[in-house]
Amino acid sequence: MPRTRRAVAAVRLALPLVLVAGGMSGCAASAQGSGSDDRPVVLTTFTVLADVAQNVAGDHLRVESITKVGAEIHGYEPTPRDIAKASEADLILDNGLNLESWFGQFVESVDVPHVVVSDGVEPLDITEDAYAGKPNPHAWMSPVNVQLYVDNMVDAFAELDPAHAADFETNGAAYQAELQKVQDELVTGLSALPENQRALVTCEGAFSYLARDAGLTEQYIWPVNAEQQATPQQITSAIEFVQANDVPAVFCESTVSDKPMQQVVEATGAAFGGTLYVDSLSAADGPVPTYLDLIRYDATTIVDALTGSES
Structure with missing residues (x-):
């Protein structure tokens, strides 16, 4: 059963502060929507987590994302509507690892339990x-x-909705099997590459974990998305790495401009291997509407470009 809605008073106090700080007005009403859907509400910080959570939850929980498709998660600024929406959630999920720099102050405004899913x-x-x-x-x-x-x-x-704990466990195990299949396909696809070409060169350093688990060396132009990106020194470093290792292809992420990486392509003769998706899913009719689509798309794009094969 959903826990009793709470923190109304806290939100009433918090909203005026946010309205003043953000220069916004008139959107303090909750975005939860009305109707007869009384399932517990799970709110995530971004769309990738929402999709993973929905696969685990099945039909038993209502899962929503604070940020929308295509949003840049690192520097997101919560709106009054976000806070009102969060106040009516039963659980909030965040990534942790300092991804959501805005999250600490955000959760202080609402009295809702949250779980760090990267634990x-x-x-x-x-x-x-x-x-x-x-x-x-x-x-x-x-x-x-x-x-x-x-x-x-x-x-x-299971803690939120004990009556359906067995279903959550079953859903989770099935989803984990799909994740392992993607991992196995990625490792197998890269296995024939020469050691020096087992390198993943991207705009942002967002692929450290994927590279580690796939046996790739990671190189990037900048470590984390920021307002000021791609200094001449960073581009030069990427160029030197690509040349020294005869890297066949380089990549860039969907939420940033690929112009800096195109300079690397022009200087080295490496192919531009394609756009990779990281911080957000696409719209339903786009290339990566789910997390499994996203990770499969990225894995296939990386393997095809580095090995010279075609999907």
Whole structure:
């Protein structure tokens, strides 16, 4: 059963502060929607988590994402509508690993339990720039890690809705099998590459976990998406890496401009292997409407470009 809706008073206090800080008005009403759907509500910080959670939840929970399709998650700024929506949720899921820099202040505004779905993941540290020493937050880019996300969701959902705990466990196991299949296909597809060409060169350093678990060396232009990106030194470093290792193809993410990487292509003769998806799913009619679509798409794009094969 959904827990009693609460924190109304807290939200009433928090909303005026957010309205003033954000210069917004008139959207304090909850976006939960009305009707007879009385399932517990699970709110996630971004669309990838929402899709994974929905696969575990099945029809027993209503899962929604705070951010929308195509949103840049790193610097997202919650709106008054987000806070009102969160106040009526029964559980909030966040990635953790410092991904949602806005999340701490956000959850202080509502009295709703939350679970960090990356708990148990062995973090990889960022090694460059202002973020050096902090954990790389993109743990969901490894199908191996997402199996841990699923375990955490199964436990959280069973606590939220004990009557359907067995279904959550069954759904989770089936989804984990699909994730492992993607991982196995990625490793097998890359197995014939020469050692020096087993490299993944991208715009953002968002593939550390995928690279580790697939036996690839990671190289990127900048470590984490920021307002100012692609210094001449960063582009030069990427060019030198591609040339030294005879890397056949390079890539860029969907939420940033690929112009810096095109400079690497022009300087090295490497192919532009394609656009990879990381921080957001696409619309339903797009190339990656689900997380399994996203990780399969990325894995196939990487294998095809590095090995010279075609889908």
